[in-house]
Amino acid sequence: MVELHEKALKMLTDRGVDEAIVILYEAEESSVRYANNEPTVALSENISTLMIYSSIKERCFLGSFENVSEDFLEKIVADVVTITKNTPPTPFYAPLPRGVFNYRFGKRVERRIRQLDEQLVSHVSEAVKASREAGAERSAGILYSRHMVEKLASSTGLSLQEESASLTLNHRAFASPEATGQWVSCSTSLEGFNPYEAGRRAGEIAVASLNPVLIEEGVYDVYMGPLIFANMMSEVADFASGFLVQIEMSFMTGKMGEKIGSEKLTIRDDPTMPGGLGEKVFDDEGMPTQRTTIIENGVLRNYLHNSRTAKIAGASSTGNAGIIRPHPWNIVVEPGRAKEEEMLQKLGKGLYLTNSWYTRHQNYKTGDFSTVIRDGAFYVEDGEIKHPVKGLRISDNLQRIISNIEELSDKLYGVLWWEVTIPTYVPTAIIRNVRITKAFGY
Amino acid sequence: MNDIVELSKKVLDYAVAAGASYAEARFHSDYHSGVSLRNGGVEGVMASYEVGMGIRVLVNGGLGFASTNTLKPETVTRVVDKAVKMARASSYLKTSRICFSEEEAYSVDWRVAEKKRLEDWSLNSKIEFLKNLDKTMIGQGVNVSSRYMGYSESRTERVYANTEGALVSTLVPRPSFFALITVADPSKGVIQRTLQFGGSGGVEVVESWRLEEKLGVEIKTLHKMLTESVKAPEGVMDVVVGSEVAGIISHEASGHPGEADRILGREGAQAGESYLKAGDLNRTIGSEAVNVVDDPTIPGSYGFYLFDDEGVKARRKYLIKEGKICEFLLNRETAVRLGVKSNGSARASRYSVEPIVRMSNTFLLPGDHSLEELLSDVAKGVYVKSFMEWNIDDKRWNQRYVGLEAYMIEDGRITTPVRNPVIEITTEKLFSSVDAVGKDLGFVAATCGKGDPMQGMPVYMGGPSFRMRNIMIRGVG
Numbered sequence: 001m002v003e004l005h006e007k008a009l010k011m012l013t014d015r016g017v018d019e020a021i022v023i024l025y026e027a028e029e030s031s032v033r034y035a036n037n038e039p040t041v042a043l044s045e046n047i048s049t050l051m052i053y054s055s056i057k058e059r060c061f062l063g064s065f066e067n068v069s070e071d072f073l074e075k076i077v078a079d080v081v082t083i084t085k086n087t088p089p090t091p092f093y094a095p096l097p098r099g100v101f102n103y104r105f106g107k108r109v110e111r112r113i114r115q116l117d118e119q120l121v122s123h124v125s126e127a128v129k130a131s132r133e134a135g136a137e138r139s140a141g142i143l144y145s146r147h148m149v150e151k152l153a154s155s156t157g158l159s160l161q162e163e164s165a166s167l168t169l170n171h172r173a174f175a176s177p178e179a180t181g182q183w184v185s186c187s188t189s190l191e192g193f194n195p196y197e198a199g200r201r202a203g204e205i206a207v208a209s210l211n212p213v214l215i216e217e218g219v220y221d222v223y224m225g226p227l228i229f230a231n232m233m234s235e236v237a238d239f240a241s242g243f244l245v246q247i248e249m250s251f252m253t254g255k256m257g258e259k260i261g262s263e264k265l266t267i268r269d270d271p272t273m274p275g276g277l278g279e280k281v282f283d284d285e286g287m288p289t290q291r292t293t294i295i296e297n298g299v300l301r302n303y304l305h306n307s308r309t310a311k312i313a314g315a316s317s318t319g320n321a322g323i324i325r326p327h328p329w330n331i332v333v334e335p336g337r338a339k340e341e342e343m344l345q346k347l348g349k350g351l352y353l354t355n356s357w358y359t360r361h362q363n364y365k366t367g368d369f370s371t372v373i374r375d376g377a378f379y380v381e382d383g384e385i386k387h388p389v390k391g392l393r394i395s396d397n398l399q400r401i402i403s404n405i406e407e408l409s410d411k412l413y414g415v416l417w418w419e420v421t422i423p424t425y426v427p428t429a430i431i432r433n434v435r436i437t438k439a440f441g442y
Numbered sequence: 443m444n445d446i447v448e449l450s451k452k453v454l455d456y457a458v459a460a461g462a463s464y465a466e467a468r469f470h471s472d473y474h475s476g477v478s479l480r481n482g483g484v485e486g487v488m489a490s491y492e493v494g495m496g497i498r499v500l501v502n503g504g505l506g507f508a509s510t511n512t513l514k515p516e517t518v519t520r521v522v523d524k525a526v527k528m529a530r531a532s533s534y535l536k537t538s539r540i541c542f543s544e545e546e547a548y549s550v551d552w553r554v555a556e557k558k559r560l561e562d563w564s565l566n567s568k569i570e571f572l573k574n575l576d577k578t579m580i581g582q583g584v585n586v587s588s589r590y591m592g593y594s595e596s597r598t599e600r601v602y603a604n605t606e607g608a609l610v611s612t613l614v615p616r617p618s619f620f621a622l623i624t625v626a627d628p629s630k631g632v633i634q635r636t637l638q639f640g641g642s643g644g645v646e647v648v649e650s651w652r653l654e655e656k657l658g659v660e661i662k663t664l665h666k667m668l669t670e671s672v673k674a675p676e677g678v679m680d681v682v683v684g685s686e687v688a689g690i691i692s693h694e695a696s697g698h699p700g701e702a703d704r705i706l707g708r709e710g711a712q713a714g715e716s717y718l719k720a721g722d723l724n725r726t727i728g729s730e731a732v733n734v735v736d737d738p739t740i741p742g743s744y745g746f747y748l749f750d751d752e753g754v755k756a757r758r759k760y761l762i763k764e765g766k767i768c769e770f771l772l773n774r775e776t777a778v779r780l781g782v783k784s785n786g787s788a789r790a791s792r793y794s795v796e797p798i799v800r801m802s803n804t805f806l807l808p809g810d811h812s813l814e815e816l817l818s819d820v821a822k823g824v825y826v827k828s829f830m831e832w833n834i835d836d837k838r839w840n841q842r843y844v845g846l847e848a849y850m851i852e853d854g855r856i857t858t859p860v861r862n863p864v865i866e867i868t869t870e871k872l873f874s875s876v877d878a879v880g881k882d883l884g885f886v887a888a889t890c891g892k893g894d895p896m897q898g899m900p901v902y903m904g905g906p907s908f909r910m911r912n913i914m915i916r917g918v919g
Binding site: 048087142172249 | 505521537836
């Protein structure tokens with residue numbers, strides 16, 4: 001039986017488009033949201049989407065359609081062909097990649113994740129229980145189970161299929177309105193998913209945060225836990241997108257080959273990582289994905305490209321399409337050698353920060369930004385936590401932050417939640433001389 | 443749409459038979475199309491069509507929501523089964539039952555009229571329009587090293603029905619425009635600006651933005667700020683902010699903390715809670731000059747609606763009245779918990795997400811001062827007309843706005859441009875420092891993010907210029 005995406009491709013090529021890619025996404029998602037220790041809503045969706053890219057004489061169109069029944073296909077295809085013909089040629093056009101591509105085999109997919117449904121509620125219950133046992137009063141969060149099948153057919157002769165599944169829990173514990181802790185458990189396997197541990201870690205941070213005090217703003221050495229360091233590193237890696245670099249919305253613009261970070265810092269986009277939350281076999285142009293080093297020992301080595309940004313840059317695609325905007329799939333920061341339990345001792349005096357949110361930029365090209373510290377934050381002296389602190393913000397520059405990385409721990413955490421939307425694997429990190437500010441009026 | 447109404451009725455009957463004490467079916471058809479230009483060249487033409495049905499049920503006091511884009515009766519009933527099953531499973535863990543406030547069940551069809559229909563504006567004309575804007579930007583005698591801009595429009599049709607007899611049909615066309623601009627100078631580096639415009643209606647809305655004129659002014663201003671600005675002064679002084687800054691403050695420091703779902707903890711793990719508690723109505727948060735409202739009924743606005751996504755009639759809400767917390771933003775679930783009626787603040791960005799408490803058009807009400815009057819008795823201060831970087835903590839107490847177009851105020855007059863003055867302040871200190879409010883009410887369109895799954899929602903943020911006495915200003919770096 002000819003599937004919908006193959007049928008759409010044939011109809012498009014029959015009607016004279018020069019190039020086309022059609023991807024059918026079949027997504028199933030269930031989730032349980034909870035607050036004040038109880039479920040607030042159980043959500044589920046079952047949605048198919050057809051993504052179509054077409055070009056005629058360098059005139060390009062990109063669309064996504066959710067009315068994907070056979071009845072609507074005729075209208076969709078007619079619309080796509082008409083719009084493509086009426087579009088002016090784009091000076092940024094690049095032909096779709098052609099060649100003999102080798103794709104990785106053996107991606108493991110935990111299909112049992114699809115059938116969890118009611119069990120999601122009991123996983124939530126485990127996390128809530130763990131936070132309570134740690135001494136927190138109440139918890140809030142969301143647990144997602146996701147399953148996706150992606151089917152690609154292209155005018156360049158590709159016919160590809162990829163499946164993925166994951167469980168992601170974002171859990172926040174409250175020991176008081178001011179004393180909160182957050183942790184995640186994100187996994188592509190049932191064995192790797194540990195809601196109890198996420199609840200326990202969040203609960204412990206919350207309890208340790210009771211009665212926070214205000215401190216003076218200034219320049220501090222900082223120890224970053226996995227959530228906040230993942231927030232910083234996902235920002236950094238995303239700025240390697242060839243699109244953002246070319247429209248000057250990245251602090252990496254014009255810095256290829258330059259030392260932009262500490263020698264301790266190596267960041268890769270690694271969709272080949274087995275079991276990675278962002279493990280991916282092919283991109284939106286059907287190119288095989290690859291492991292790409294973005295920053296190696298502090299030196300900017302590669303931008304992330306699709307065909308279009310690669311052509312403009314005189315480079316090759318790195319298998320990161322997005323048709324318009326290439327992006328990382330699975331960010332991995334190379335771990336260091338330090339043991340995590342030694343990190344506070346190595347910090348000596350400064351701040352231990354567990355999480356941040358609301359990162360915004362004054363100037364994308366210079367890297368000036370700020371981000372609000374949230375959840376557990378602690379003042380540290382002589383390698384020991386002295387007391388929790390509150391009301392702080394990192395107000396600094398991204399390039400300066402990554403240049404001041406002094407130490408990385410030897411264990412990686414996988415992070416994916418509301419604030420970190422690209423799967424990111426990070427160790428914990430010590431960063432020297434971070435500018436910390438607080439609000440007037442406290 | 444008759445077949446959708448029929449399908450909705452079948453879905454509701456099926457849900458009740460499956461054990462739901464309440465059910466609603468919400469059909470959305472959202473067509474988006476757009477074109478973007480990179481440095482004057484067409485990047486691409488885009489379109490998306492999202493169409494499907496979201497079904498929400500209450501079962502034993504548990505809330506379930508499920509969605510599908512296969513609108514066949516047998517598929518939709520399977521989706522209802524899943525919503526009922528999940529709602530029932532979650533109800534076992536609950537110590538209190540979720541219920542909704544009693545509301546009038548309206549049967550109504552409301553539509554936004556287009557004086558000049560968007561669909562009659564051809565793709566080529568839109569591209570020509572954008573190209574002319576690009577020419578305007580590069581014609582200012584300034585190095586605009588990167589220009590990325592886009593025009594897009596959406597057409598949203600909805601049919602909402604619930605088991606209490608409500609039936610609300612909606613049609614809203616919305617045009618929007620964005621630009622990312624970088625101005626460069628060989629010795630001074632770069633300055634950047636992001637701009638967004640949006641509204642509801644037809645091509646007449648786009649014409650009302652006067653983009654050509656505004657972009658020309660923006661480019662000249664950016665160049666002036668880049669090449670002529672001096673380090674911002676630091677210390678406690680009087681500050682006058684422009685309409686754009688008043689808008690973001692109203693949205694972040696009054697609108698979000700006034701959302702009842704945050705106040706009751708429902709967004710605790712994501713966007714957070716609020717500095718406000720359920721018993722905080724009438725709490726003084728600012729001076730008597732501060733009045734903030736949320737009003738979805740402003741014709742032509744980006745956040746326009748007449749009935750919300752629970753079928754409740756929309757109206758203006760006073761969030762802060764004469765410096766006191768006056769009303770929260772409520773949906774039916776939070777309203778009943780607070781012992782009141784919903785004020786029509788439930789919105790869902792697409793069919794596949796649940797309706798949650800949202801803002802619409804949130805703004806500081808104007809006073810009676812001209813800008814000159816606001817400035818006139820400031821001996822030394824800063825005027826912050828626009829901003830780039832901003833953020834606020836998850837209780838909406840500790841916020842930061844970094845000025846983009848900003849000037850010294852000396853002896854009541856605007857003088858030297860200053861670079862990136864920083865207002866970093868608590869909400870109470872900010873609102874309590876306001877002593878005079880201007881009459882130059884203006885609005886900025888924005889896409890507000892909230893919820894998990896994330897829902898981007900069209901809103902206006904607005905207000906007039908206003909003055910704060912004796913607040914801290916600092917520089918960046």
